[in-house]
Amino acid sequence: MLPDWTLWLEWLIKSLVVTLALLGGFAYLTWYERRALARIQARIGPNRAGPFGLLQPIADAVKLIFKEELVPAKADKIVFFWAPVVTLVPSIIIAAVIPWGTSFTAFGREITLHVADINVGVLYLMSIASIAVFGIVLAGWSSNSKYAMLGGLRASAQMISYELALGFSFATSIILADSMRMLDIVDAQKGLWFVVVQPVGAVIFWIATLAEVNRAPFDMPEAEQELTAGYHSEYSGMKFALFFMAEYQKMIVISAILATIYFGGFLGPGVDEYPLLGPVYLLIKVILLLFVMIWVRATWPRIRYDRLMSFGWKIMLPLSLAITFITAAGILLADLLNNQIYFWAIPVVSTIIGLVAVVFIYRTLRRLPYERV
């Protein structure tokens, strides 16, 4: 049975809203980042185009559109053309399963505030995240340049390594919510956000996503000092803009995912009576989390590549395994023995394990001289 045309229209409009919100969000995230970075570094930042420099993103976009596009002579033309597209598309479609609210009634019908409500929502996020690596790897390879190639290889190694920790911190919130559906995960956080129950899980998720979107301090694939610009060294004009766009959209989407699975998503005071407040709360949480990302970029130096890898495999992976186990064990014990103490042991034990991990980082990763093997 085919759904009626109003339903198609609703889907179309909602998809358009998500896409346009991400595109607009990208433009103003660059402005937000430049202003915030400037403040942290005691500068002013872009303030000439329009009030507070608000027209700066538009000026930048016009500049990038009219720039000359160069294609290296020895590049693999087909893959070179498709790589930015393959990078950009996952960063948009991943937003489809993030709920921005419950539902409201308008035009005589109930309109839900999410594009897709699938029972494997979290798994969808994981699979799109794992697809997202391709664009960067292919960009690096097709440019036929040493810098771009090294950037692409670094990106793939780094993203695969941190995907594991990311997966386990997803698993933690799945266990807590008892569902893979994003709406159920948000519902389960009524009254108690998961960040309270599993603070270490939220931190691991945060660090792993910073590595996944190649943000500072994990921006090894595009480390300017070593690789000029990494995988997109050979790209110019609009193709470069697509990579830029993908990176910033991923930042927004990742913040929205973190807000959804650990910080209560669209939940907030009064959201039950006025469902339209949901998107507003989500937006506020996203902006706060984005600020933390910018803050991290402004204050932390880039981590060295071998340390990045040992951090991912020797700290993040065991730690995420441990917290997944602790969460599952805590819930099971609380269920079996019917005692809420075990449930509250989850944050306590997790925090202790997290502190042990910090001590371990301090002992092993900190003062080792660079060993050439």
Place this chain on the structure above:
Amino acid sequence: MTLDLILFLVLALVAIATALGMLISRNAVYSALFLVLNFVTVAVFYLLLGAPFIAMAQITVYAGAIMVLFLFVIMLLGAEKLAPAQVLPWQRPLAAALAFILVAEATYLLVTRARPTGDVLPPSEAVNTMDNIRQLGIELFNQYLLPFEVTSILLLVAMVGAIVLTNRQKRERK
């Protein structure tokens, strides 16, 4: 039903085309990319059959993790250009004969076994509800616990093997 049929036919065409593309292309990176497309098409098939979990797992594990590693290795070794084909004299007749046997067998089995009212068990009702991930987990950890554990041990052995190999190289270099 017709929409499903059209979808199936188009997907089947894409699947075959990408599989052929993988075999024919002379560039290993292109082959890998065709294989990714093929995996994604198979995932869409699973969606068509109402198995979203398997579809997503297919994309995550095969199209995502494994193919990225393939690409990584191809690029790291710089092995994208395949050497010009060295045709062994007996290779092509043998391949043709084996392919013929396979097709004949498959056709025979299809004609004899796959009756529309065949012996294949219909999927149990519980699997097709909105909650099929939970069902899957329960089945996997109760009825199929032994195969599950054996699989995980297999993977563990492969992992330990890789670690041992790199360790030996490090020791020899010192």
